[in-house]
Amino acid sequence: xxxxxxxxxxxxxxxxxxxxxxxxxxxxxxxxxxxxxxxxxxxxxxxxxxxxxxxxxxxxxxxxxxxxxxxxxxxxxxxxxxxxxxxxxxxxxxxxxxxxxxxxxxxxxxxxxxxxxxxxxxxxxxxxxxxxxxxxxxxxxxxxxxxxxx
Numbered sequence: 748x749x750x751x752x753x754x755x756x757x758x759x760x761x762x763x764x765x766x767x768x769x770x771x772x773x774x775x776x777x778x779x780x781x782x783x784x785x786x787x788x789x790x791x792x793x794x795x796x797x798x799x800x801x802x803x804x805x806x807x808x809x810x811x812x813x814x815x816x817x818x819x820x821x822x823x824x825x826x827x828x829x830x831x832x833x834x835x836x837x838x839x840x841x842x843x844x845x846x847x848x849x850x851x852x853x854x855x856x857x858x859x860x861x862x863x864x865x866x867x868x869x870x871x872x873x874x875x876x877x878x879x880x881x882x883x884x885x886x887x888x889x890x891x892x893x894x895x896x897x
């Protein structure tokens with residue numbers, strides 16, 4: 748079995764401002780362009796990253812300002828994106844993964860963020876500690892090989 752080789756890495760930190768969601772989308776799509784993804788693959792990645800960053804801003808920090816960290820890594824044909832906040836954390840990850848669940852029912856949120864991420868990426872992992880923050884790890888295999896180098 749071949750060990751995956753890191754092709755490239757990137758890390759960006761930005762304030763938890765809604766206007767920085769578009770920065771994250773563009774940065775990740777430009778970064779993964781070196782794997783020559785299809786237009787559809789880029790659209791999927793941008794959508795999932797938007798949801799993860801929006802969750803960090805809205806649910807992680809709420810009205811407070813904080814730092815959102817975006818880390819990307821390319822391993823062979825696999826893109827890994829980690830979106831981390833140091834906000835309030837998720838009390839019940841299993842419940843948060845349920846479609847239509849929202850921790851902010853007073854806001855106009857649909858509660859579909861994690862469902863959208865899961866539908867557009869090959870895997871989604873959530874690590875969270877209440878009072879310390881959350882990391883969402885998104886993985887996408889680029890190309891027809893679906894996880895295996897051609």
